[in-house]
Amino acid sequence: PKFRHVHIPCVCLSLYLVMELMDANLCQVIQMELDHERLSYLLYQMLCGIKHLHAAGIIHRDLKPSNIVVKSDCTLKILDFGLARTAATGLLMTPYVVTRYYRAPEVILGMGYQANVDVWSVGCIMAEMVRGSVLFPGTDHIDQWNKVIEQLGTPSQEFLMKLNQSVRTYVENRPRYAGYSFEKLFPDVLFPADSEHNKLKASQARDLLSKMLVIDASKRISVDEALQHPYINVWYDPTEVEAPPPVITDKQLDEREHTVEEWKELIYKEVLDWEERTKNGVIRGQPASIAQVQQ
Template identity: 70%
Template sequence: MELMDANLCQVIQMELDHERMSYLLYQMLCGIKHLHSAGIIHRDLKPSNIVVKSDCTLKILDFGLARTAGTSFMMTPYVVTRYYRAPEVILGMGYKENVDIWSVGCIMGEMVRHKILFPGRDCILHEWVQTASQARDLLSKMLIIDPAKRISVDEALQHPYINVWYDPAEVEAPPPQIYDKQLDEREHSIDEWKELIYKEVMNFEERTKNGVVKGQPSPSGAAMNSSESLPPSSSVNDISSMSTDQTLASDTDSSLETSAGPLGCCR
């Protein structure tokens, strides 16, 4: 994987306008959708596990806690960094793919506030985010306590705050190769693990050589590269040129209209 310029912890300290923020969130959701389509839950989404380039290309890292959905093996409460941990995880309940959506909501709130959204020891110390209406609406749907009512990744990608970036070639791209759900539960010796890794590398190289994976999302579940949809020279998506002034949109969210304004020239 190529060298990235920063992780999201550093980007969060900048004054992000809603164009940049919604585009970063769009890429996160694309990456999560590709993971979930292969039956994989990341389970440890946080700013330090997300890296960004100066053109706002985003990638998701650290799959050490990732597990396949629907197995009893993954139902442990000792996952997800505390500040980004969904209520059903804290309570030791069974959880599904949308545990990752709660984490994205916490990351989004942190991008708005420039500090951790839920840092308190109890609910009394928690603060609610004051931001533009569309962003606030999406955030409220991501942070619904009841996981059955929480917004799904597909619904989030269709939300007006995110949908301005929607590209079927990215969102509906073929999922990564379905992971062997029993692999994590098997006992292997070191030599057996080496052989499995070697076979996986050779298989990937063969598929790459034959062009099978060309134009498809990375098997790691990272979001699609934006170089085709967004010009590298675009100042709107160049983190290195981010303003230090407060640029959050008003409640009308006029900056998110696709018919005119900054987004219209970035597609």
């Protein structure tokens, strides 16, 4: 990765059940004054991770700052897959999944949803990193919807026609809001100074936010499109973005009932398999790096 030399101070040493010890979660990083390089690089890593999940048919469904951890060298990891589901799962896709502040409109309104439900969550996280506070701090799911439309505006009739009749009746009976422009929601003063080195600007960050925080999921930016956005693609590395997706041998595993002891055994076997595949620093089944080939 290109950004390993950049230092984010360690605010709090937290232990996480991951492959290595991380320094802080994103809740703590949000309180720091990040420049454009750090902000865009952290978002790039989030999007890379989500792309690989989606490539494997997995929707995270619970992306939030406390589920994202960072090392002092800007390495980022996504945690907590307790609510993740395969896109083709037979389980009911309940709306009570994503932590309320980061719930996409299609989840709040009980609509069907696809992989880009995670993109809305990333947009909420990015907004929080820019503002230093939660963008849509709803007290319940109704108040959450109100917070969204108060700021982004009441959606079009085209979107409302996608709702089931009872939900549409409720939404149509709410006061109509014009919403605010993204220049008003995210004025230049909230952003760091424009970057001279990578030519990153507040206008680019705001444009990315405006494409992720779209109420109608069919018009929301995809993960692939976000990775190509000018605010993100300065870090684009094909070996990272286009790496093979994780292998899932049994996509129906989480749909079957297991005892705690059976889950322990499955996890133990998975760890042993991973250790075997990564002996000598090489992940078997994946292409070797250029450095390893040269050796």
